[in-house]
Amino acid sequence: MLIRMLGVRRAFPLGGRTVEALRGVTLDVDAGEYVAVVGPSGCGKSTMLNVLGAVDRPTSGTVTVDGRDLGALRDRDATEFRLRRVGFVFQRFYLMPTLTARENVELPMAEARVARTERRARALELLAYVGLGERADHRPAQLSGGEQQRVAIARALANRPALVLADEPTGELDARTGTEIIDLFHRLNDDGTTLVVVTHDEKLADAARRVVHMRDGVVVDDTRESGVGTRDSGLGTRGGAVPESQVPSPESR
Numbered sequence: 149m150l151i152r153m154l155g156v157r158r159a160f161p162l163g164g165r166t167v168e169a170l171r172g173v174t175l176d177v178d179a180g181e182y183v184a185v186v187g188p189s190g191c192g193k194s195t196m197l198n199v200l201g202a203v204d205r206p207t208s209g210t211v212t213v214d215g216r217d218l219g220a221l222r223d224r225d226a227t228e229f230r231l232r233r234v235g236f237v238f239q240r241f242y243l244m245p246t247l248t249a250r251e252n253v254e255l256p257m258a259e260a261r262v263a264r265t266e267r268r269a270r271a272l273e274l275l276a277y278v279g280l281g282e283r284a285d286h287r288p289a290q291l292s293g294g295e296q297q298r299v300a301i302a303r304a305l306a307n308r309p310a311l312v313l314a315d316e317p318t319g320e321l322d323a324r325t326g327t328e329i330i331d332l333f334h335r336l337n338d339d340g341t342t343l344v345v346v347t348h349d350e351k352l353a354d355a356a357r358r359v360v361h362m363r364d365g366v367v368v369d370d371t372r373e374s375g376v377g378t379r380d381s382g383l384g385t386r387g388g389a390v391p392e393s394q395v396p397s398p399e400s401r
């Protein structure tokens with residue numbers, strides 16, 4: 149089990165009252181799964197993603213990801229967890245405008261103290277993997293929205309996360325470009341990456357192998373694609389981003 153959420157609540161103080169964004173979420177996700185989280189605006193999807201990525205902590209309940217009890221992590225360990233164990237993809241790509249695509253992909257590896265030659269090689273291979281091998285030296289302003297999102301996805305994979313979390317990854321893109329990102333996520337999952345994707349995009353949700361519906365801070369429906377059992381087998385143990393044959397391991401600390 150890669151993710152285990154048990155009775156997770158998250159309340160925010162707002163003025164004199166409290167907003168309950170999560171009101172008792174219980175959810176298990178295995179390594180290798182591809183989960184879409186859908187539901188009306190304000191139902192708690194982004195809050196759930198933030199809790200899974202150790203960006204936010206539950207008010208009560210437990211969240212275990214990749215063997216760590218996230219509510220109990222010290223701040224320094226939460227930072228390490230975010231850097232090494234999860235990859236984030238956002239609606240707005242948040243690339244550094246002054247850096248090239250390759251340098252953007254290298255950033256999390258530099259932060260994780262991966263040696264320069266190693267991180268350069270891995271960044272180039274990841275860019276090739278997302279179809280941007282020719283664009284490594286381009287800056288974000290020279291790339292289309294879909295290309296920028298692919299750079300952001302390559303960056304999310306840099307430190308071989310156990311889990312990729314995406315919040316409305318097609319929200320800024322037109323339908324055709326959105327489809328390219330949907331196809332890329334599918335390939336990532338085929339290659340062993342566990343994905344949890346929050347989206348209003350029906351096409352993206354349809355492409356996932358499991359759809360979790362939320363409403364008012366709880367999970368109200370959880371549907372798996374039929375035949376997912378066979379597809380899941382064999383993916384669970386890798387927990388890596390892309391096949392080992394394609395991308396070499398970064399030098400460890």
Ligand SMILES: Nc1ncnc2c1ncn2[C@@H]1O[C@H](COP(=O)(O)OP(=O)(O)OP(=O)(O)O)[C@@H](O)[C@H]1O
Pocket residue numbers: 160161162167168169187188189190191192193194195196
């Ligand atoms: N930091 C915060 N302070 C106060 N209230 C918050 C905070 N973060 C979220 N909320 C509230 O918690 C509820 C759930 O918000 P959340 O962003 O998780 O919903 P969502 O399902 O992701 O919505 P959307 O689809 O519009 O992005 C909302 O009522 C929101 O206003």
